[in-house]
Amino acid sequence: MTGRPVGKAAPAGRVALTVRAARVSFRLRVRAALVVAGGLAVLALLMALSMGRGDFPIGVGAVFRAVLGDPENHYVVMELRLPRALTGALVGAALGLAGALTQTVSRNALASPDTLGISQGASVVIVALTVATGSAAGGAGGTLASVGIPVAALAGGLVSGLAVYLLAWRHGLDGFRLVLVGIGFAGVAANVKWWLLTLGDVNDAGRAMAWITGSLNARGWEHVRPVALALAVLVPLVLVGAFTLGALRLGDEPARGLGLRVDRDRSLFVLAAVALASVATAAAGPVEFVALAAPQIALRLAGTGQPPLAGSLVTGAVLTVGADLVARTAFGGVELPVGVVTAVLGAPFLLYLLVRSRRKVTT
Amino acid sequence: MTAPARPLPARRGSGRLAAGPRPGRVRRALRRHRPAVLVALLALTALLAAASVMVGARTVAPSGVWSALWHPAGSEEDIIVRSLRVPRTAFGLMAGVALGVAGALTQGHTRNPLADPGLLGVTQGAAFAMVLGIFALGVDDVRGYVWFGFAGALLASVLVFAFGGAGRGGATPLTLALAGAAVTALLHGLVSGLVLLDQQAMDTYRFWQAGAIAGRDPELLPRLLPFVLAGLVLAMANAPGLNALALGEDVARSLGHRVGLTRAVGVTAITLLTGAAVAACGALAFLGLIVPHLARSLSGPDHRWLLPFSGLLGAALLLAADVGGRLVARPGELEVGIMLALIGGPFFVALVRRRKPVRL
Secondary structure, three states, X not given: OEOOEOOOOXXXXXXXXXXXXXXXXXXXXHHHHHHHHHHHHHHHHHHHHHHHOOOOOOOHHHHHHHHOOOOOOHHHHHXXXXXXXXXXXXXXXXXXXXXXXXXXXXXXXXXXXXXXXXXXXXXXXXXXXXXXXXXXXXXXXXXXXXXXHHHXXXXXXXXXXXXXXXXXXXXXXXXXXXXXXXXXXXXXXHHHHHHHHXXXXXXHHHHHHXXXXXXXXXXXXXXXXXXXXXXXXXXXXXXXXXXXXXXXXXXXXXXXXXXXXXXXXXXXXXXXXXHHHHHHHHHHOOOOOHHHHHHHXXXXXXXOOOOOHXXXXXXXXXXXXXXXXXXXXXXXXXXXXXXXXXXXXXXXXXXXXXXXOOXXXXX | OOOOOOOOOHHHHOOOOOOOOOXXXXXXXXXXXXXXXXXXXXXXXXXHHHHHHHOOOOOOOXXXXXXXXXXXXXXXXXXXXXXXXXXXXXXXXXXXXXXXHHHHHHHHHHOOOOOOHHHHOHHHHHHHHHXXXXXXXXXXXXXXXXXXXXXXXXXXXXXXXXXXXXXXXXXXXXXXXXXXXXXXXXXXXXXXXXXXXXXXXXXXXXXXXXXXXXXXXXXXXXXXXXXXXXXXXXXXXXXXXHHHHOOOHHHHHHOOOOHHHHHHHHHHHHHHHHHHHHHHHOOOHHHHHHHHHHHHHHHOOOHHXXXXXXXXXXXXXXXXXXXXXXXXXXXXXXXXXXXXXXXXXXXXXXHHHHOOOOOO
16 A cells, blocks of 8 residues: 655645555545544544533543443443433534535535425424424323424435425436425425414424424433434445545536446435435434535535535534534523524634635535 | 536627526527516516405405595495505515515525525524514514614625625625525524523514514505615616626626626615515515526526516515415415415426526
8 A cells, every 4th residue: 555645736635645555546635634533533522521511510531431431420421421422423424424415416505405305394294293282282292202203303304305306306316406496395394384383382382493493402322323323324335435426526427428327326315315314303303504514614624625525424523512512501501402503603613714715615 | 507606618608698508489489578578477466466455354346445545435345455455465565576686686696596585694684683672672563673673684694795705706606605504594593592592582583484464564664665675776786797797707807897896786785675575574585585486487597687577476476375375264364474385386396397497
């Protein structure tokens, strides 16, 4: 295996190592790799901080020791706090990756699973369920709230994503048409959601609002497992397909020239994004802005031309866990849903990167 | 497929403004007769306005409308027409025209088909200022928080324009859209936080977000109308510059257009139009999103035609949705926001599916 930097004069984002082994060769962008490594370190620190905070404070060192098997604090850390932090990280990662896939396939920086109707579709189902079973109709049961809503959210997200995909299919899948159909669908769903919110009692509307802004409150291992499973299956598949994804970005004809089956490949990536976003939404509700911002932030940090896949995964996780930490601790006794803070935290950072960016970046 | 910040390839500049394939026979015919189509749209809007005055829980005959308007005698019908139906129709016309034109301007400036007038932060800015007014200052009077909404809209769009234009190269379609999305998300997060803490704000916010043109205070109309008219004038003045910008910023500059000025005028127009509309009628954002696409399929990409087409189509669609909402659930009615989505959404999806959409 040899590695060599490509050209001394290359701009910072372009410094790359060409790695050649017996059967494979690939280019490793140094700056992108540094972003991923740095992001993972920040993520670990944020998770430890998040697990340390609460009614029973634990130091960062003690948290790490407990995770590594120290019996002291084992119950609090492993059973109560780790699931919440892990749900946040995995949900963020899934949303980040789903956003990167959607933005690359549709070649539009504003596209995200939200524009494919997944968040709004899930929200409609959640609000309908909350309002229909609310205090006006006799009060929502505990099982319904803990099992019914996640399952309903998953179903709502998947059905909406598939509906948009099928509606957009016509002699092939065009990224532009997909996005247009998606915003049409999401617009309808959003209006239905707001209409349903005006029907119910104001208390039910408040509870539904908390769910549809995305919350990590009281998340256990049962929330971690589905997201972890989806990531474990889909991330390797997507990473293997990274070359295809890059080629799709060149446009239909060049991609066909490179030997791609454009419609099939694009469909697979879209369906992967739908699955990732739906599972994430089922675990934490539609956490806003992560899927849109994480790829754009990662792209600017890594200095690449398109959203980097690993970078988007890590950025999404950092954003979500960081937002949850702020949401839990910054407002005294009040614990806000994480979805409120993801935007408040992520948006200024994206704005800062926009102001600072030196060269024009597309998509 | 859009690639917002990339200058367009040279072939698009050759002769026609339209990108992509040559339009079909029907659309070519439509574009040859654009003045006639415009008159037809005007007639359609007038017809729908008349229907909006007549139709409702109590249907008023045309003769009754006529006498109520010109020789009011204080009868029940006169009161219904004068104090309920006419203001409602007027709000519908104002909001429809404003949001349609603002939508076309937003999509033109960001060159992004996903952009709606709310994208530049206007809608959420209005929502945030209003909710803050209710939460922090206890404003509970519509006439009070309308001005909060308007101020918030102005402030948010100034913020978006400042951030979108602060990087090297000034405001490009991509930086504008991203700055708008970021500011919108930021404000939306703040609004969600506030309404979760305060039930009174939550109650006002959910109805505001659903959007309605019924039951608005008629006093607001003359106060907001000047802003809408100013916005419309600025929008039409913006059209030639926007056409040039569609060729790419470099080309526009070399044709002698002042890109920064064009962008500033456009953003001002969008803010005035959207700010007035959402302050009065709530977030009817869906309208500004789909109307430009419908209008573009009739008028083609020339903004001098697209803007009036969008305005009329916006008013027609909003009134049609409102009248439809009164018909489907008699004697009650469905709010215009949900009707707009139920009518406009499928129509929009069908339109997108049927043919290759005109790209920006």
